[in-house]
Amino acid sequence: MALKIDKTASPMEARGILTQFGSNVIHEDLNFHLPRGEIVGLVGGSGTGKSVLMNTLLGLKEPEGGMIRYFGYDREELSAEQRFELNTQIGVLFQGGALFSSLTVRENIMVPLREHTDLPVKLMRELADMKIHMVGLPPQSATLYPSDLSGGMKKRAGLARSLALDPEILFLDEPTAGLDPVGANAFDELILGLREAMDLTVLLITHDLDTLYTTCDKVAVLVDKHIAIVDSLPKVIAYEHPWVQEYFGGPRSRAALSAGKT
Amino acid sequence: MSSNSNSHPPEYELSQSGRIITFRAKGSWTLRDIGPIDEALSQKLEALDYDAVHYDVADVSELDTAGAYMFARAVRTASGECHEWEVIAGSTGQRTLVQAAADAVMGRPPEPTRQWYDSLTNMGRASERFFLESIDTIAFIGQFFVVLFKMLLRPRTIRWKSVVALTEEIGLNAAPIVMTLCFFIGAVIAYLGANLLSTFGASVFMVDLVGVSVLRELAPIITAILIAGRSDSAFTAQIGAMKMRQEIDAMTVLGLDTFEVLVVPRALACLISLPILTFLGMMSGIFAGMLIAWLGGLDISPILFFARLNEVVELKQFWIGMAKTPFFAIIIALIGCRQGLAVTGSVDSLGARTTTSVVQAIFAVIAVDAVFALFFFQMGI
Ligand SMILES: Nc1ncnc2c1ncn2[C@@H]1O[C@H](COP(=O)(O)OP(=O)(O)O)[C@@H](O)[C@H]1O
Ligand SMILES: [Mg+2]
Numbered sequence: 192m193a194l195k196i197d198k199t200a201s202p203m204e205a206r207g208i209l210t211q212f213g214s215n216v217i218h219e220d221l222n223f224h225l226p227r228g229e230i231v232g233l234v235g236g237s238g239t240g241k242s243v244l245m246n247t248l249l250g251l252k253e254p255e256g257g258m259i260r261y262f263g264y265d266r267e268e269l270s271a272e273q274r275f276e277l278n279t280q281i282g283v284l285f286q287g288g289a290l291f292s293s294l295t296v297r298e299n300i301m302v303p304l305r306e307h308t309d310l311p312v313k314l315m316r317e318l319a320d321m322k323i324h325m326v327g328l329p330p331q332s333a334t335l336y337p338s339d340l341s342g343g344m345k346k347r348a349g350l351a352r353s354l355a356l357d358p359e360i361l362f363l364d365e366p367t368a369g370l371d372p373v374g375a376n377a378f379d380e381l382i383l384g385l386r387e388a389m390d391l392t393v394l395l396i397t398h399d400l401d402t403l404y405t406t407c408d409k410v411a412v413l414v415d416k417h418i419a420i421v422d423s424l425p426k427v428i429a430y431e432h433p434w435v436q437e438y439f440g441g442p443r444s445r446a447a448l449s450a451g452k453t
Numbered sequence: 454m455s456s457n458s459n460s461h462p463p464e465y466e467l468s469q470s471g472r473i474i475t476f477r478a479k480g481s482w483t484l485r486d487i488g489p490i491d492e493a494l495s496q497k498l499e500a501l502d503y504d505a506v507h508y509d510v511a512d513v514s515e516l517d518t519a520g521a522y523m524f525a526r527a528v529r530t531a532s533g534e535c536h537e538w539e540v541i542a543g544s545t546g547q548r549t550l551v552q553a554a555a556d557a558v559m560g561r562p563p564e565p566t567r568q569w570y571d572s573l574t575n576m577g578r579a580s581e582r583f584f585l586e587s588i589d590t591i592a593f594i595g596q597f598f599v600v601l602f603k604m605l606l607r608p609r610t611i612r613w614k615s616v617v618a619l620t621e622e623i624g625l626n627a628a629p630i631v632m633t634l635c636f637f638i639g640a641v642i643a644y645l646g647a648n649l650l651s652t653f654g655a656s657v658f659m660v661d662l663v664g665v666s667v668l669r670e671l672a673p674i675i676t677a678i679l680i681a682g683r684s685d686s687a688f689t690a691q692i693g694a695m696k697m698r699q700e701i702d703a704m705t706v707l708g709l710d711t712f713e714v715l716v717v718p719r720a721l722a723c724l725i726s727l728p729i730l731t732f733l734g735m736m737s738g739i740f741a742g743m744l745i746a747w748l749g750g751l752d753i754s755p756i757l758f759f760a761r762l763n764e765v766v767e768l769k770q771f772w773i774g775m776a777k778t779p780f781f782a783i784i785i786a787l788i789g790c791r792q793g794l795a796v797t798g799s800v801d802s803l804g805a806r807t808t809t810s811v812v813q814a815i816f817a818v819i820a821v822d823a824v825f826a827l828f829f830f831q832m833g834i
Contacts, residue, residue, distance in 0.1 A: 292798060292799040293799050304484075308488065309488060310487070314491045318522055321557040324557035325556075325557055338797060357483065357484055385553075
């Protein structure tokens with residue numbers, strides 16, 4: 192049975208998530224949802240389990256407890272085929288880029304197109320080249336292999352691949368880390384533009400305060416093994432929690448905030 | 454963009470007035486819809502001659518970047534001229550998309566390379582690589598001996614801990630398989646000899662056959678080939694993975710010599726392991742021969758077997774077999790390490806290098822064995 196995506200349904204909702212590695216509990220009773228069409232920034236200290244949360248939401252790691260719904264469907268209850276279809280609605284940029292090292296950048300972007308569409312190869316190539324341009328890579332990088340790219344370029348190439356199928360939901364794990372400030376700003380703007388045009392719902396794991404200020408509609412804070420608050424930035428800044436106060440009260444944050452206001 | 458069932462197919466209308474064409478589109482323009490109209494649209498656009506495009510996309514129900522790309526292709530014709538364009542009707546989101554796609558189209562993508570030209574260059578590159586490879590291998594061997602002698606002069610610089618760990622991995626862990634294999638080979642030779650020689654009524658000569666062949670050739674070469682297959686691939690994969698993750702670069706920057714840390718311990722571990730394994734293989738092969746002689750219908754008792762072995766097989770056969778093992782050890786270790794260090798960033802190269810490493814090592818072991826055979830023959834040993 193084909194999967195009907197109701198776009199007005201909540202794109203992603205997680206309830207009572209429990210994840211652990213052995214006896215090491217990473218998340219406990221974690222509740223989280225992505226409001227449709229919004230960009231939610233996820234912050235939290237290093238090692239608090241942001242990447243693990245993303246993997247859990249993606250189904251790469253089975254949670255020990257709790258429930259995850261996409262567009263109203265419980266992932267567990269979907270058939271393998273429906274899950275495959277659901278996956279075309281989800282684009283992911285992993286922390287390291289996770290490009291296929293034996294394929295060129297262009298071929299990397301063509302992988303999802305080959306897998307999920309039956310377009311002419313020439314058109315696929317052109318679409319891949321467009322995505323390459325959209326993420327701000329020079330055209331020549333199309334024929335380069337990932338090992339020939341810098342860290343920042345790998346991220347962009349990974350983003351291009353995650354956008355290949357024009358997904359509804361985009362997961363980005365620290366996308367602007369490793370980009371130069373100009374590139375990071377351009378990236379932020381690109382995300383905003385894409386969101387507006389494509390009605391994207393974005394989960395953006397980031398440490399980049401500028402990105403939080405300029406791009407995110409809401410900010411979620413992962414502390415004490417759960418999402419403590421999901422709200423607009425001013426409300427999050429006002430949130431009474433030592434870690435949050437430290438995070439947003441630091442000099443970097445204030446600089447970014449004043450820059451964002453002007 | 455998700456469901457094909459309730460979406461309308463993409464439709465378009467191109468109208469020209471003066472140097473301006475109007476591109477009026479409706480229906481659903483997404484990745485899943487545009488396949489069928491791709492050819493026709495680009496041909497129509499190519500047939501037109503114009504300076505500017507006006508897009509009317511107000512009636513487009515669904516649009517994604519792929520659809521926007523179809524629009525944007527009108528911005529650049531085959532001749533590569535750039536034209537002005539404008540979205541005269543459409544939502545902000547649609548404008549943004551067309552804008553992004555049009556920007557992308559302006560940036561000229563590189564031409565796809567020609568196939569025949571590619572294969573020709575690949576052939577040239579392959580031959581060039583072969584020569585460079587040979588030179589590199591010789592240089593590598595030279596560098597290895599320089600470092601080895603430097604370290605032997607100051608034995609404290611040798612990393613004995615990793616030598617011991619590697620010896621366990623290469624030697625101890627391989628002992629069962631080496632012994633089993635040599636046992637089978639010894640048994641096969643014994644049977645073969647017994648069968649052939651009994652037709653002459655000389656089945657007792659099978660003792661000579663087993664003794665000489667196992668000691669002189671079979672045990673050393675079987676052991677070496679096994680270790681080449683087993684440890685060479687491991688060396689290449691280990692060092693290659695380190696290379697891929699820039700661990701080798703980190704070592705170099707930290708002032709660690711990759712030869713000292715990676716190559717020499719492996720070579721020493723092989724140098725220790727291979728003679729011992731070969732010795733075990735010899736024992737196991739002879740033992741198999743003895744069992745066949747005794748229980749295989751020849752009625753040569755173990756006492757008679759060993760008496761005969763003592764009498765006809767000189768000790769030098771054993772030493773000839775053993776003398777080859779250090780050479781095999783060095784060959785195996787150096788080829789494995791060299792291929793590992795030659796790995797570049799991609800997994801493909803890791804796979805290719807691992808294959809090359811095993812093939813080269815087995816080839817080299819057999820080739821060197823042949824050279825030894827020739828040498829001993831000429832020397833009359
Ligand atoms: N495969 C794993 N096995 C055991 N522990 C893990 C594994 N992956 C992550 N962890 C642990 O989970 C925690 C969260 O990691 P991670 O999600 O990568 O942090 P971050 O928030 O910086 O992305 C860390 O303490 C890490 O040690
Ligand atoms: Mg992380």
